[in-house]
Amino acid sequence: MDRPVNSPETMIAVIRRYGILPLFRSSIPGWSIEDLTAPGCWFDTEDVLGPWDWKVDAVQQGDIAYGRFIGGKAAFSTLEWYRHLMNWRRSLPVYRMAVGGKYKAVTKTEKTNRDLGRAILSVINEEGEIKAEGIRRACPSVKKNVYDGVVRYLQMGTWVVVGDIEREYRGPNLTYSGWQRTSLTSPDQLFGSERQEKNAPAWAKLFESETDFKKESVNCSPEESRQRIISHILELAPEATTEKLIKII
DSSP states (O other): OOOOBOSHHHHHHHHHHHSEEESSOOSSTTOSHHHHBOTTOSSOBTTBOHHHHHHHHHHTTSSEEEEEEETTEEEEEEHHHHHHHHHHHTTSHHHHGGGTOOOOOOSHHHHHHHHHHHHHHHHHHHHSOBOHHHHHHHSTTOOHHHHHHHHHHHHHTTSOEEEEEEEOOBTTTTBOSSOEEEEEEOHHHHHSOOOOOTTSOHHHHHHHOOOHHHHTSOSSOHHHHHHHHHHHHHHHOTTOOHHHHHHHO
């Protein structure tokens, strides 16, 4: 297997080539940054941070989406393919309920995703981005594993992406050993400009407003977007199957 990822530049080039690519190995062999990383470059030790550090450079390109949106796990996407993912995911009632869409939440998890999801989106929409302390403020008295699950749900719904990643230098010598500080935002705010009605609720503004990012979006049905994503991955990942991709796209 060709493993071209051996620097930030080669990793970014691979992301652009594949369009959508998980960070870690998935159920599809060969379709991940981990699979494509050259021997000795994967972040196995503090001395070799590899893609764990290089993802900072990828996110800071300004036109690459990063978040837990493929099977609930970390992945990268170019804007072209992320727009198709948005077109598909935002059409699904289970994700639309986070922004006021009609969906009968039955399970405890669904109700938590609906209620806390709206709270988190409200803070993001008002402040532009949110870090860990902002999530805690939006979800007081909520355990970390619970709001982590809600954030993952919002990223799967394409309502939230990673806005920025900052390297943290710690200790008396200000050493960087892989510690990072991440902020979350909406793709609409990260890649477009919001035009909001003044009196609408924050979560409703996020869902209803027209943005430049959306105006540049795809001109096809949600189902067609999903099929285009699947067909694209099938062309680049020989061991992928439609059945496997349907489960994670």
